[in-house]
Amino acid sequence: MTTDPILRMDNVTSGYGNTTVLHDVSIAVEDGQIACLIGPNGSGKSTLMKSIYGFADVQSGTVTLRGEEITGRSPQDNLANGMSYVLQDASVFPGMSVHENMLMGGYVFNDDDRAAARAEELYDEFPVLGDIRGQKAGTLSGGQRRLLELARALMVDPDVMMLDEPSIGLEPRFIDDVFERIEQLNDLGTTILLVEQNAEKGLSVADRGFVLASGEIKFTGTGTELLNDEEVGRLYLGG
Ligand SMILES: Nc1ncnc2c1ncn2[C@@H]1O[C@H](COP(=O)(O)OP(=O)(O)OP(=O)(O)O)[C@@H](O)[C@H]1O
Numbered sequence: 001m002t003t004d005p006i007l008r009m010d011n012v013t014s015g016y017g018n019t020t021v022l023h024d025v026s027i028a029v030e031d032g033q034i035a036c037l038i039g040p041n042g043s044g045k046s047t048l049m050k051s052i053y054g055f056a057d058v059q060s061g062t063v064t065l066r067g068e069e070i071t072g073r074s075p076q077d078n079l080a081n082g083m084s085y086v087l088q089d090a091s092v093f094p095g096m097s098v099h100e101n102m103l104m105g106g107y108v109f110n111d112d113d114r115a116a117a118r119a120e121e122l123y124d125e126f127p128v129l130g131d132i133r134g135q136k137a138g139t140l141s142g143g144q145r146r147l148l149e150l151a152r153a154l155m156v157d158p159d160v161m162m163l164d165e166p167s168i169g170l171e172p173r174f175i176d177d178v179f180e181r182i183e184q185l186n187d188l189g190t191t192i193l194l195v196e197q198n199a200e201k202g203l204s205v206a207d208r209g210f211v212l213a214s215g216e217i218k219f220t221g222t223g224t225e226l227l228n229d230e231e232v233g234r235l236y237l238g239g
């Protein structure tokens with residue numbers, strides 16, 4: 001069964017100022033899916049997410065969330081509208097506690113009680129985070145910090161969450177844990193669009209995959225279809 005896509009890009013050409021990075025890109029992510037974007041370095045994966053979120057310039061084409069056009073909206077508006085984005089270089093505030101970092105994730109509420117209540121819900125969901133809520137974020141391990149970044153982005157209870165390279169910089173022993181967390185977020189009902197350098201890992205959790213090269217979508221399929229595609233394997237999965 002298919003549902004209407006929750007997030008779409010239709011014929012988007014975009015970049016930065018006069019520089020064009022993406023050419024005529026169309027993707028559709030259905031409600032409740034995990035979608036994964038793979039492709040070589042510099043192919044425009046981060047730019048695709050930035051074009052959805054208002055960090056890059058859409059030169060033509062449209063971006064749609066829940067059927068409503070959001071092309072060119074600001075990141076703040078997108079966050080308030082139920083979409084969160086964990087940037088590749090997302091960082092925690094090292095001098096603040098885990099809990100204070102969580103509250104920052106709910107700043108758009110303008111309501112301290114509501115933010116605190118939402119943080120408690122997330123500690124129930126991720127007890128490891130609740131256990132260290134008083135600890136300064138700068139003292140966390142890489143895996144704990146990534147979990148905090150993910151949980152902080154959940155403070156607004158987003159319908160759609162975009163994650164740019166969630167496994168980057170993590171020790172191998174934490175990588176499986178992060179992917180389990182991503183599947184857990186998805187089980188809670190959040191639609192996820194993920195950029196992942198570890199293409200096999202990313203596609204293995206994905207309902208839908210997109211291969212981007214030189215700013216164009218070259219292949220689309222289910223995660224399994226792309227993993228099993230001979231050409232995708234040879235060109236983009238290292239054999
Ligand atoms: N702020 C910017 N201004 C101008 N050009 C940019 C900007 N950010 C990225 N680019 C260019 O856009 C192209 C695509 O970069 P992008 O970061 O989207 O690729 P990527 O596929 O995410 O790469 P990586 O896997 O290395 O993160 C690159 O040529 C890059 O130099």
